Amino acid sequence: MPIDTIVFDFGGVLIDWNPRYLYRKLIADEQQMEWFLSNVCTDEWNVQQDKGRSFAEATSVLQNQFPDHKDLIAMFYGRWEEMLNGEISESVAILRELKDKHYKLYGLTNWSTESFPIAKERYEFLNLFDGILVSGEEKLIKPDPAIFHLLLKRYNLTPETCVFIDDNLNNVKAASSLGFTAIHFQSGALLRDKLVELNVLADENVA
Structure with a gap:
């Protein structure tokens, strides 16, 4: 798919x-x-x-x-x-590219409901998302499969059509077990390489 x-x-x-x-x-x-x-x-x-x-x-x-x-x-x-030490610029650049290519974008974050509004106000790129699931609001947390199922149900998503990106390997493994194409984030450059492999982004080195 x-x-x-x-x-x-x-x-x-x-x-x-x-x-x-x-x-x-x-x-x-x-x-x-x-x-x-x-x-x-x-x-x-x-x-x-x-x-x-x-x-x-x-x-x-x-x-x-x-x-x-x-x-x-x-x-x-x-x-x-x-x-908070600012945005991770390479990743945010990728996020903007994906938005320009009309991919659906969702956030799934382990974050307190009390502090997330601070980040939401500070980082305008969070407005690019079509939906965001915050663990503190849902009383569910990654890598519990229940929060992934909630994401899929709430936004009517199919895991086989989704790429999931996280720096926590346990969360990546949980997503993969549910049918997501899961990427363990290590750097913006490596993330871009992975998305090129998946034909989500074009290879910048190909004329």
Whole structure:
């Protein structure tokens, strides 16, 4: 079946988000910063907010667990915008090309419902999408197959006509198992090569 739809993850694919952009300002020693992000404000803790837990509850729970780091914990969502380092320009250029070629574009992102409006306001290219599914709003999260099924149902999509792009290999494997053509994002250049292989984009090197 011909590909007519491209589904993008956002963080790490189109948007450069990383808590280190903030915490390097707050913790001078790199090893101490890495310890803090590995043991206190962990990825596993942050994922709960992507599943729908409120920032207030998440912060309170962690501050009670690590009272010595109360102020640093408060900064995670208090200064969350400082974790955004701009768009990933090569990927956004590809997104615009796909829009110009009239592919249907959808977003499937693990993102908190409280912080996603900040990104939506900051990055105008998010308006290019025909629809966006945000995990925090749906209380479902990748790689759970349920959120992929919800995407397909809500927008009347067929997985065999969709390319799914994500920087998280577990999410890529989940999409692939459901029939998507799934691409593990590593760089804009490699993404373009993959889309050329799939005849979604034209080879720039061919005159």
